[in-house]
Amino acid sequence: MIKGKFITLEGSEGSGKSTQSALICDYLRKQGKDVVQLREPGGVKISESIRNLLLDVKNEAMSHECETLLYMAARAQIVQETIEPALKSGKIIICDRFLDSTIVYQGCGHGMDIEFIKKLGTFATHGIKPDLTLLFDIEVKEGLSRTNVKKDRIELRPIEYHEKVRRGYLELAEIEPQRIKVIKVDAPKEEIFNRVQVHLDKVVRP
Numbered sequence: 001m002i003k004g005k006f007i008t009l010e011g012s013e014g015s016g017k018s019t020q021s022a023l024i025c026d027y028l029r030k031q032g033k034d035v036v037q038l039r040e041p042g043g044v045k046i047s048e049s050i051r052n053l054l055l056d057v058k059n060e061a062m063s064h065e066c067e068t069l070l071y072m073a074a075r076a077q078i079v080q081e082t083i084e085p086a087l088k089s090g091k092i093i094i095c096d097r098f099l100d101s102t103i104v105y106q107g108c109g110h111g112m113d114i115e116f117i118k119k120l121g122t123f124a125t126h127g128i129k130p131d132l133t134l135l136f137d138i139e140v141k142e143g144l145s146r147t148n149v150k151k152d153r154i155e156l157r158p159i160e161y162h163e164k165v166r167r168g169y170l171e172l173a174e175i176e177p178q179r180i181k182v183i184k185v186d187a188p189k190e191e192i193f194n195r196v197q198v199h200l201d202k203v204v205r206p
């Protein structure tokens with residue numbers, strides 16, 4: 001039986017997810033909540049190794065199919081090792097990216113079969129779904145300009161790819177408005193966090 005809460009953060013490059021993830025964890029820990037902060041791909045040893053493979057600019061030969069399966073493999077491992085046990089023991093998980101990322105980056109971005117991704121997703125996640133997904137929406141060019149000078153394999157993709165990712169996210173939010181809350185990234189981080197807090201407090205009562 002799942003007792004905890006599972007909150008995911010999504011968004012295209014440079015949308016400030018990691019900053020908001022840290023602010024959310026601080027806010028919840030100050031309330032005495034038991035919080036686990038994770039990121040995808042990664043979060044546990046095997047998944048971090050897969051992350052290195054995925055983001056390494058030297059792996060330009062990686063096929064879209066291989067990439068899709070590696071993101072899922074990384075997810076299967078973190079679900080089994082950390083997410084599922086933490087939820088069973090009643091913890092709150094704040095996870096930077098989850099299955100929605102594969103739907104938009106590999107599905108909408110690369111044209112991989114979205115229904116197949118969802119089926120693989122159920123296999124990899126044991127059917128675990130976020131209670132709340134915060135989608136940080138930023139204009140693509142502005143987001144990319146906020147990323148490191150040294151870009152990874154995904155960030156280096158053309159702007160058209162990133163536009164498809166952003167559109168994909170906004171479409172997902174339209175399909176699932178109960179779960180996915182769009183936060184416009186057009187203000188200082190404190191103001192963005194105020195917007196986050198409104199949704200957060202409804203899922204995890206202060």
Ligand code: TMP
Pocket residue numbers: 013039040041071096097098099101102103105106154155
């Ligand atoms: P990060 O930069 O948010 O840490 O994520 C790593 C990169 O991996 C980012 O460019 C998005 C990409 N990604 C996918 O393409 N598919 C996925 O399923 C996930 C989780 C991330």
